[in-house]
Amino acid sequence: xxxxPALVVEDYSFWFRIPMGEEAxxxxxxxxxxxEQGEFVLVLGRSGSGKSTLALNLVGIYPDYFxxxxxxxxxxxxxxxxxxxxxxxxxxxxxQLVNMLFQNPQDQIVTLSVEEExxxxxxxxxxxxxxxxxxxxxxxxxxxxxxxRERSTMKLSGxxxxxxxxxxxxxxxxxxxxxxxxxxxxxxxxTSEVLDAIDRIRDRVDLTxxxxxxxxxxxxxxxxxxxxxxxxxxxxxxxxxxxxxxxGLEVRDGxxxxxPQAVEVGLELREAGIPVxxxxxxxxxxxxxxxxxxxxxxxxxxxxxxxxxxxxxxPVIEARDVSFAYDEDAVLKGVNLRAYANELLAIVGQNGSGKSTLAxxxxxILTPAAxxxxxxxxxxxxxxxxxxxxRVAYIFQVPEKQFIRNTVYDEIAHGVRTxxxxxxxxxxxxxxxxxxxxxxxxxxxxxxxxxxGQKRRLSVAAMVVAEPDVVxxxxxxFGQDYHxxxxxxxxxxxxSDQGAAVVFITHDMRLVAEYANTCAVLxxxxxxxxxxxxxxxxxxxxxxxxKLKAPPIHAFSRxxxxxxxxxxxxxxxxxxxxxxxxxxxxx
Amino acid sequence: xxxxxxxxxEAESPFHRMTPSSKLLYIIGVSFIAIFNTNIxxxxxxxxxxxxxATFFTKVKLRTYWSLGKVILPFIIxxxxxxxxxxxxxxxxxxxxxxxxxxxxxxxxADLGFGWLLxxxxxxxxxxxxTFAFTTHPSDMVQNLSKRGWDYRLVHAPVLxxxxxxxxxxxxxxxxxxxxxxDLGQDTNFIKRKWVRMKHLAxxxxxxxxxNGQTQAMALDIRGYGAHKTRTFMRPAPRSRAGTVxxxxxxxxxxxxxxxxxSPETMQWNMDFS
Numbered sequence: 001x002x003x004x005p006a007l008v009v010e011d012y013s014f015w016f017r018i019p020m021g022e023e024a025x026x027x028x029x030x031x032x033x034x035x036e037q038g039e040f041v042l043v044l045g046r047s048g049s050g051k052s053t054l055a056l057n058l059v060g061i062y063p064d065y066f067x068x069x070x071x072x073x074x075x076x077x078x079x080x081x082x083x084x085x086x087x088x089x090x091x092x093x094x095x096q097l098v099n100m101l102f103q104n105p106q107d108q109i110v111t112l113s114v115e116e117e118x119x120x121x122x123x124x125x126x127x128x129x130x131x132x133x134x135x136x137x138x139x140x141x142x143x144x145x146x147x148x149r150e151r152s153t154m155k156l157s158g159x160x161x162x163x164x165x166x167x168x169x170x171x172x173x174x175x176x177x178x179x180x181x182x183x184x185x186x187x188x189x190x191t192s193e194v195l196d197a198i199d200r201i202r203d204r205v206d207l208t209x210x211x212x213x214x215x216x217x218x219x220x221x222x223x224x225x226x227x228x229x230x231x232x233x234x235x236x237x238x239x240x241x242x243x244x245x246x247x248g249l250e251v252r253d254g255x256x257x258x259x260p261q262a263v264e265v266g267l268e269l270r271e272a273g274i275p276v277x278x279x280x281x282x283x284x285x286x287x288x289x290x291x292x293x294x295x296x297x298x299x300x301x302x303x304x305x306x307x308x309x310x311x312x313x314x315p316v317i318e319a320r321d322v323s324f325a326y327d328e329d330a331v332l333k334g335v336n337l338r339a340y341a342n343e344l345l346a347i348v349g350q351n352g353s354g355k356s357t358l359a360x361x362x363x364x365i366l367t368p369a370a371x372x373x374x375x376x377x378x379x380x381x382x383x384x385x386x387x388x389x390x391r392v393a394y395i396f397q398v399p400e401k402q403f404i405r406n407t408v409y410d411e412i413a414h415g416v417r418t419x420x421x422x423x424x425x426x427x428x429x430x431x432x433x434x435x436x437x438x439x440x441x442x443x444x445x446x447x448x449x450x451x452x453g454q455k456r457r458l459s460v461a462a463m464v465v466a467e468p469d470v471v472x473x474x475x476x477x478f479g480q481d482y483h484x485x486x487x488x489x490x491x492x493x494x495x496s497d498q499g500a501a502v503v504f505i506t507h508d509m510r511l512v513a514e515y516a517n518t519c520a521v522l523x524x525x526x527x528x529x530x531x532x533x534x535x536x537x538x539x540x541x542x543x544x545x546x547k548l549k550a551p552p553i554h555a556f557s558r559x560x561x562x563x564x565x566x567x568x569x570x571x572x573x574x575x576x577x578x579x580x581x582x583x584x585x586x587x
Numbered sequence: 588x589x590x591x592x593x594x595x596x597e598a599e600s601p602f603h604r605m606t607p608s609s610k611l612l613y614i615i616g617v618s619f620i621a622i623f624n625t626n627i628x629x630x631x632x633x634x635x636x637x638x639x640x641a642t643f644f645t646k647v648k649l650r651t652y653w654s655l656g657k658v659i660l661p662f663i664i665x666x667x668x669x670x671x672x673x674x675x676x677x678x679x680x681x682x683x684x685x686x687x688x689x690x691x692x693x694x695x696x697a698d699l700g701f702g703w704l705l706x707x708x709x710x711x712x713x714x715x716x717x718t719f720a721f722t723t724h725p726s727d728m729v730q731n732l733s734k735r736g737w738d739y740r741l742v743h744a745p746v747l748x749x750x751x752x753x754x755x756x757x758x759x760x761x762x763x764x765x766x767x768x769x770d771l772g773q774d775t776n777f778i779k780r781k782w783v784r785m786k787h788l789a790x791x792x793x794x795x796x797x798x799n800g801q802t803q804a805m806a807l808d809i810r811g812y813g814a815h816k817t818r819t820f821m822r823p824a825p826r827s828r829a830g831t832v833x834x835x836x837x838x839x840x841x842x843x844x845x846x847x848x849x850s851p852e853t854m855q856w857n858m859d860f861s
């Protein structure tokens with residue numbers, strides 16, 4: 001039965017503020033779609049495709065608050081007046097009908113305690129305190145934060161902050177809520193907390209959810225329909241399975257979108273000519289369609305690509321009994337860790353576990369309070385800082401913080417010059433590097449005006465151009481689409497093959513599974529595991545202790561073939577072998 | 588990342604029950620007396636009074652006062668040691684008998700007393716300031732001033748500052764680290780390098796600060812910030828008649844003392860502008 005529309009967009013176009021004399025290029029063009037009341041719509045699109053711009057237009061931030069021009073019509077469902085043009089509602093009332101949760105919880109917390117944060121909008125809309133209090137309790141209950149009313153917002157974890165921000169939106173009782181990558185800043189447990197809260201909301205409140213998300217493994221099968229933002233316009237919304245059925249692997253390989261691992265396997269098998277009854281949206285459906293493994297479970301994890309090198313040389317970096325505290329808060333407690341040349345080491349752990357603090361000791365940004373960090377056998381404290389940072393490159397999560405020059409060319413040239421090359425050699429070298437990164441056309445532009453993916457690649461390139469022995473990256477693929485992430489990780493693998501030790505901090509367990517040779521788990525300031533990712537994912541008690549989660553393939557491959565795998569290609573190969581054997585024997 | 592802790596301490600005390608305006612009157616009163624007082628005995632009395640208030644009327648441990656107050660201790664010691672050498676004899680702080688002979692200047696008891704006067708002045712101000720900070724929830728101040736006719740967006744700004752400041756400082760720290768890592772200004776001398784780095788830091792923080800600020804402004808707008816001229820407050824406002832009487836009484840007494848002090852003969856600096 002068709003439900004009433006909650007949001008209707010008709011032939012809508014939007015232009016950012018147009019500089020004088022320039023021809024207008026729309027950011028969104030002829031967008032039309034309709035979302036029904038109570039639906040969960042997943043918005044897909046590569047980085048920079050305009051997903052957030054669309055969301056901000058749906059809410060009315062653009063053009064009403066931050067300028068720009070628009071054409072077309074957006075209608076929203078009003079509880080008393082039915083479907084009405086957004087223009088007929090005052091902005092204040094409009095935000096109580098359609099609202100939005102941003103990516104970074106830090107950007108939207110504006111008060112000092114949880115209850116004040118949830119009450120903030122209600123107070124602004126002049127609600128009486130007697131009505132505000134029950135709404136706070138109800139909203140906190142919905143996001144699973146009952147008992148958090150009095151807490152300071154400064155002392156919450158990332159996941160808790162995002163749930164408080166979500167509660168603040170829910171307290172306004174909007175009809176439509178747009179979530180812009182609500183889990184992208186969170187560790188796996190924080191992500192689960194937010195997704196559980198979303199499930200609880202859907203069970204108990206008639207709310208339409210529009211979710212923009214790169215972390216698709218957890219949300220794809222929750223979505224009623226998907227909306228694709230591509231080429232300044234919007235396709236859909238369509239049924240997720242039909243969308244995948246029609247577009248196939250082009251979604252990942254052509255559009256550059258992340259797709260769930262179970263979907264990848266289903267589409268790969270179909271591509272290989274194996275009959276696939278339906279495109280599986282999650283591991284359960286995959287196992288249902290291909291049959292559960294009935295033999296004995298093999299505990300030996302087969303992940304050839306991820307095996308730890310047996311014959312290792314001396315470590316390039318070694319942390320020996322390293323401890324560190326901020327004021328009186330102990331962050332690291334006797335940490336021992338080694339990083340080797342030709343290897344990618346992933347450091348994982350929940351938010352606040354000390355990952356970045358540890359990594360910042362590797363190039364002398366921080367000095368251990370106790371213990372030693374050795375770089376090629378020599379303590380970091382014995383190095384000249386300028387010399388050490390040339391050998392150990394550190395790349396922050398936010399690329400803009402790395403930029404120190406006015407043009408893309410100068411960003412790279414700065415690093416090349418530190419090699420002491422003659423000026424005549426600098427330009428060809430920089431240009432070759434820019435060409436390899438696909439940034440040559442942007443050589444004279446400011447680094448700040450590049451797209452997010454380009455900024456990320458530039459920030460990495462600017463650091464690795466000086467040929468360091470060790471490259472450390474904080475969340476290397478944060479906010480990037482499939483293509484951008486793959487390109488960056490290939491670059492890191494190349495550096496590793498050329499002899500560098502690559503250390504990356506991440507919450508993305510798929511990345512760890514696919515690229516890391518070794519991973520180290522930090523929990524409560526201590527390394528509780530160091531070894532191959534496959535061993536970690538096979539130790540549920542360790543994962544629980546560190547509040548991590550194995551990528552979905554680890555569980556469903558075990559149920560399908562009796563062995564846990566981390567690579568979709570390998571699983572497809574195994575399933576194909578099984579299928580071929582069955583076809584031959586006619587079973 | 589280093590955590591910035593809010594000074595407010597939740598407790599049930601006479602000062603917690605006082606309105607922020609009454610406490611502001613107390614602070615202003617202490618400031619008037621401390622700044623314009625020239626008598627060492629009054630300075631001792633004021634210091635003891637603020638300490639008495641902090642000890643018995645705030646339900647905050649003195650150890651907590653000490654943990655924040657120790658930050659200004661070096662400054663106070665500098666005042667005590669350095670300023671006696673510049674004392675011109677305007678205050679009632681001791682006799683003219685030589686107390687200590689130094690290679691720079693022989694110091695009288697009055698000179699030393701002047702050092703003490705300055706130290707006690709800032710100790711009294713520090714304790715009174717901490718009393719206010721420990722017992723006043725920032726939102727109560729927003730509410731109190733807003734109900735007195737101030738624009739709530741204006742008075743909420745310090746609260747926003749408290750929330751956003753740690754992230755802004757962290758951003759500056761990371762940019763500075765990047766400058767060191769990438770050796771910005773590598774081919775220049777020390778002073779020019781500092782200048783180049785300072786310019787870049789200001790620019791980068793401006794660009795990133797504006798970008799973050801835009802998102803934060805959106806987050807405020809979509810929650811009706813500024814949608815109406817006033818707002819309601821969920822948190823019950825602190826109210827105490829005794830506190831109001833105390834605040835006003837102290838403020839009026841300080842004004843009386845100020846009037847008593849307002850004379851070129853008794854002020855420690857020349858107040859005769861003719």
